[in-house]
Amino acid sequence: MSVSANEVDVSKLTFEQLKKIRGYLKKMIENGGSDLHVKANSVIRARINGSLIQFSGGILSKEDALTFAKELLKGRFSELVENKEVDLVYPFDEKNRFRVNIFFQMDGISAVFRVIPVTIPKFEALHLPEILREFTKKERGLVLVTGVTGSGKSTTLATLINEINLTQKKHIITIEDPIEFVHKDRGCIINQRSVGQDTLSFGNALRAALREDPDIILVGEMRDRETINLALHAADTGHLVFSTLHTIDAKETINRIIATFPTEEQNRVRLSLAGVLQGVISQRLIPTVDGGRRAAMEILVRTPTIEKLIMENRDYEIRDAIEKGRDHYKSQSFDQHILDLYHEGVISKEKAKDYATSSSDMELRMSGLTGGKVSENGTNGTGAKGTSDSGDDIFDLK
DSSP states (O other): OOOOOSOOOGGGOOOHHHHHHHHHHHHHHHTTOSEEEEETTBOOEEEETTEEEEOOSSOBOHHHHHHHHHHHHGGGHHHHHHHSEEEEEEEOSSSEEEEEEEEEETTEEEEEEEEEESSOOOHHHHTOOTHHHHHTTOSSEEEEEEOSTTSSHHHHHHHHHHHHHHHOOOEEEEEESSOOSOOOOSSSEEEEEEBTTTBSOHHHHHHHHTTSOOSEEEESOOOSHHHHHHHHHHHHTTOEEEEEEOOSSHHHHHHHHHHTSOHHHHHHHHHHHHHHEEEEEEEEEEEOTTSOEEEEEEEEEOOHHHHHHHHTTOGGGHHHHHHHTHHHHOOBOHHHHHHHHHHTTSSOHHHHHHHSSOHHHHHHHHHTOOSOOOOTTOOSOOOOOOOOSOOOOOOOOO
16 A cells, blocks of 8 residues: 655644544443454454454445544654554543554554553452562562463553552653553652653663662563563662563463573573562453453462572473462462452353363363362463454444
């Protein structure tokens, strides 16, 4: 699709297409949705309670999608043409903001709007395990929040930072792309930096942060080798570092970090990670019986055993060590937490099996026929978000 890279003449825009999309955003908010999908040559869809629901009865044409992009981006439209995708935060009103990624695809332009809650949830509202509060009290080290896209990583991180802000007196630097939750200074000084706007890259901001007297550094995502290296260095030099990875559990998180480096460096990285890792919080959002969603969490807590397993490349034993450490260290595997949620009546038996690491092992746990040995090759329940196969459920806008 050929598009002129000339600056958009805002005076010639009517903003009719943006007005229509705002109508869909409003309807999504009213229905408790999380994401709005806008795609050229397709209908508008929204993700509600994990499922994609058709919102519009008509197709959004290529031309209207292009016009919408110009109305949304205005002076940044040339950036979209040049880079083929743009991240931004879109303020809808005083109570609602959206993280937006707008991009080119084979049929034209698409955009995804993700709801950013204005109010940062408290620990109790998210039903977070108490052990997570202990991570906020660490003086140094690395704490990772992991999961697939849309599993609530950013919300959990924001809640952890908010807990520190309310209970401690620290200097916190966040490096994000883009900034989602906005933190006001309470007990802490919080400097939030947006990649592209306030800094050129995660690497640049991390290097600079070490000269800015931080106690705590939040890195929105450990995307590349340089960022991972700098985060490990920051954690090793007396800082508490929080970050995220798109990995499904603690074992894969450790493997992903180490595999990012060349073979000749992996032993050094393994030793460094073993020395600084304080915890890994992996999440899967599971539909609940009351129509909402609850985060099931695998929690790795730093212990002498975990440190030894990482150092000795015995990652395959980590899940078993997590389960065995539950009573003493408050660690837990996904299947342990999912079983709890089932017994509490929060999720159904079917959802428990669907989202378990091993469906067959979960069935045995439910029947009380196993002490909880987790299958290493279980493939069920990666936490991938469900989608609706049908586009028949259409919300009529008023």
